[in-house]
Amino acid sequence: MRIAVIGAGVIGLSTALCIHDRFHALVPQLQLEVYADRFTPHTTSDGAAGLWQPYLSDHGNLQETLWNKETFEHLLGYLNSPEAKEMGLFLISGYNLFKQPVPDPSWKNIVLGFRNLTPKELELFPGYSYGWFNTALMLECRSYLPWLTNRLAQRGVKFFHRKVESFEEMFSQGIDVVINCTGIRAGELQPDPALQPARGQIIKVLAPWVKHFIITHDMESGIYSSPYVIPGSEFTVLGGIYQQGNWNEENSAQDHKSIWERCCRLLPMLQKAEIVQEWSGLRPARPTVRLERESIGHGRSRTEVIHNYGHGGFGITIHWGCAMAAARLLGNILQEKQSQSRLRKSCHFTF
Amino acid sequence: MAAPRVAVVGAGLIGLSTALRIAEVNPNCCSITLLSEQFSPNTTSDVAAGMLIPHTYPGTPIHVQKQWFKETFTYLFAISNSAEASEAGIHLVSGWQIFKNPSEAEVPFWSDIVLGFRPMSAAELQKFPQHSHGQAFTTLKCDCPPYLLWLEKRLKANGVQIHTRKVADLWELHSEYDIVVNCTGIGARQLVGDQQLFPIRGQVLKVHAPWVKNFIRDGDGLTYIYPGIDSVTLGGTREKESWRLSPDPGTTKDIFDRCCSLEPSLQRAQDIRVKVGLRPSRSCVRLQREVLSQGGAKLLVVHNYGHGAGGFSVHRGTAEEAAHLVQECIAALQGSSSRAKL
Numbered sequence: 001m002r003i004a005v006i007g008a009g010v011i012g013l014s015t016a017l018c019i020h021d022r023f024h025a026l027v028p029q030l031q032l033e034v035y036a037d038r039f040t041p042h043t044t045s046d047g048a049a050g051l052w053q054p055y056l057s058d059h060g061n062l063q064e065t066l067w068n069k070e071t072f073e074h075l076l077g078y079l080n081s082p083e084a085k086e087m088g089l090f091l092i093s094g095y096n097l098f099k100q101p102v103p104d105p106s107w108k109n110i111v112l113g114f115r116n117l118t119p120k121e122l123e124l125f126p127g128y129s130y131g132w133f134n135t136a137l138m139l140e141c142r143s144y145l146p147w148l149t150n151r152l153a154q155r156g157v158k159f160f161h162r163k164v165e166s167f168e169e170m171f172s173q174g175i176d177v178v179i180n181c182t183g184i185r186a187g188e189l190q191p192d193p194a195l196q197p198a199r200g201q202i203i204k205v206l207a208p209w210v211k212h213f214i215i216t217h218d219m220e221s222g223i224y225s226s227p228y229v230i231p232g233s234e235f236t237v238l239g240g241i242y243q244q245g246n247w248n249e250e251n252s253a254q255d256h257k258s259i260w261e262r263c264c265r266l267l268p269m270l271q272k273a274e275i276v277q278e279w280s281g282l283r284p285a286r287p288t289v290r291l292e293r294e295s296i297g298h299g300r301s302r303t304e305v306i307h308n309y310g311h312g313g314f315g316i317t318i319h320w321g322c323a324m325a326a327a328r329l330l331g332n333i334l335q336e337k338q339s340q341s342r343l344r345k346s347c348h349f350t351f
Numbered sequence: 352m353a354a355p356r357v358a359v360v361g362a363g364l365i366g367l368s369t370a371l372r373i374a375e376v377n378p379n380c381c382s383i384t385l386l387s388e389q390f391s392p393n394t395t396s397d398v399a400a401g402m403l404i405p406h407t408y409p410g411t412p413i414h415v416q417k418q419w420f421k422e423t424f425t426y427l428f429a430i431s432n433s434a435e436a437s438e439a440g441i442h443l444v445s446g447w448q449i450f451k452n453p454s455e456a457e458v459p460f461w462s463d464i465v466l467g468f469r470p471m472s473a474a475e476l477q478k479f480p481q482h483s484h485g486q487a488f489t490t491l492k493c494d495c496p497p498y499l500l501w502l503e504k505r506l507k508a509n510g511v512q513i514h515t516r517k518v519a520d521l522w523e524l525h526s527e528y529d530i531v532v533n534c535t536g537i538g539a540r541q542l543v544g545d546q547q548l549f550p551i552r553g554q555v556l557k558v559h560a561p562w563v564k565n566f567i568r569d570g571d572g573l574t575y576i577y578p579g580i581d582s583v584t585l586g587g588t589r590e591k592e593s594w595r596l597s598p599d600p601g602t603t604k605d606i607f608d609r610c611c612s613l614e615p616s617l618q619r620a621q622d623i624r625v626k627v628g629l630r631p632s633r634s635c636v637r638l639q640r641e642v643l644s645q646g647g648a649k650l651l652v653v654h655n656y657g658h659g660a661g662g663f664s665v666h667r668g669t670a671e672e673a674a675h676l677v678q679e680c681i682a683a684l685q686g687s688s689s690r691a692k693l
Binding site for chain 1: 432435445
């Protein structure tokens with residue numbers, strides 16, 4: 001039973017690990033393979049700061065909120081373990097700032113110590129009159145993806161560095177199930193007009209005196225289009241760009257200026273920070289995450305694809321819940337294949 | 352009469368901040384010189400993490416301590432919010448104070464001065480299985496050497512002269528200075544023979560663990576993790592009457608183990624450096640005037656020492672009071688000089 005995961009960002013690798021964890025003992029002939037043309041540190045996930053935080057509103061999508069919760073709790077379980085540092089996992093506290101009162105988010109009881117900001121705290125942020133404080137998690141992909149890769153390699157999962165051109169290509173090589181974790185480029189395997197790039201750009205600086213994340217919100221212009229500052233274990237990420245429909249992966253001087261000026265206005269001490277790197281990436285935005293089975297072909301040559309893409313700007317936040325959901329879908333497929341094969345065997349006997 | 356000549360003795364946090372406040376409050380009316388045997392990074396202040404979490408002085412009314420803390424917090428809050436913050440080494444940090452004993456978890460007098468003070472939730476306490484209660488808040492941290500160096504820079508900009516000099520006896524300054532401000536910390540024991548002043552030895556580790564963003568402090572005051580700009584301070588010890596300045600390896604291991612039990616990821620900390628400081632402890636800070644005289648000569652003294660474990664938390668407040676006492680001394684000198692003219 002050969003399972004191929006296409007994509008080696010946070011979604012692909014975590015889905016592969018979850019599948020291996022769940023099934024390798026139950027399905028001894030399970031062979032897991034990962035195909036990707038980009039590996040860490042060149043994936044979209046690597047560019048993200050790594051803060052666990054869903055969007056402000058779940059738009060009634062309870063499923064996604066549950067996946068977010070499952071991810072947070074899964075990571076929390078690793079926090080006090082010796083693995084945490086290697087995973088790039090640590091607690092971080094910080095601020096979400098608004099220009100007017102807003103309803104509490106769906107995740108207020110998932111994060112730790114969620115509360116409103118006091119008037120004194122708001123003095124720190126002129127121009128913002130309302131906000132939240134909470135403690136959340138950071139999961140830095142430039143550590144997490146290698147950690148996942150090492151675990152997978154230790155378990156004998158094979159990696160193939162190449163671009164997969166079609167699902168058919170996989171099936172013709174004897175792959176039984178494809179897990180499609182191709183993020184923004186899923187459209188190249190199967191057109192999906194719902195999947196659109198939401199381009200982001202970030203500036204990485206050295207600012208070790210910043211210990212809190214600060215995310216500002218402009219309810220009119222939308223998520224992540226307002227300045228944010230997220231301190232990592234080594235560098236601090238400055239951002240605030242969210243451009244729908246923009247496929248350009250090159251850094252823009254205009255965006256740089258916008259990020260720099262707005263972040264320095266938010267946190268004057270950043271003016272003295274040394275710029276270390278600049279990066280642009282395409283969030284794989286979709287109205288909902290595509291997490292579902294699809295049968296390709298028919299009759300005897302029916303093969304299965306499990307789609308797991310379209311996580312927008314919350315891939316790290318939701319990844320483990322989705323990995324488990326994808327693994328459940330695979331479980332259904334494996335169950336069906338078992339039943340089918342027993343049926344075929346019993347048919348043989350009656351002949 | 353000529354402008355009064357003021358000498359501040361001591362270049363730790365108290366000496367530097369007091370000299371600065373005197374200069375700010377008395378511009379142009381006196382000359383100020385700072386004298387010290389040691390400077391940053393070799394002062395007691397450099398060993399401390401510089402967290403703004405007050406220590407309670409049994410001999411000082413609470414409202415006075417609260418006022419000192421409030422002045423200090425307000426002053427540093429403004430710096431932390433400005434472009435100077437990184438140079439001054441002042442930054443906000445959030446975290447938790449945790450207790451094994453519910454009776455210890457009282458609301459402290461400073462809870463409304465720090466930011467966002469509240470009890471920890473059950474979910475937050477899960478990270479600390481051996482502790483049953485806790486308090487979460489956001490406060491400020493002054494990293495040394497940066498803060499001390501920034502103070503020195505401000506002093507020079509205010510025309511304060513800074514000299515390296517060991518003062519063996521305050522009286523030796525009587526011919527060169529009119530007013531001496533004694534900010535010698537633990538050195539005051541020897542310098543002025545104050546038997547009420549005693550060291551409480553503290554050993555700390557400074558480690559490289561930049562993923563630690565929150566502080567953790569055990570309510571017993573002995574175990575703490577304070578993330579700074581370039582290192583995390585792990586502590587500590589409170590050894591009364593110990594004058595030993597050399598690090599103890601057994602203590603190092605004990606501190607490390609205690610901190611790792613609160614924050615297991617510290618096992619991966621690198622570049623462990625050990626430091627020792629002697630907290631200049633006293634039941635209350637000695638903030639008072641004294642007149643030394645021999646023969647016909649006089650020397651006016653203002654004492655500002657004995658801040659123990661709480662120097663950072665109250666430094667601006669006690670500097671303010673010391674500066675007022677200096678003003679009183681100046682007024683007294685001008686009064687007696689005009690009487691002399693009559």
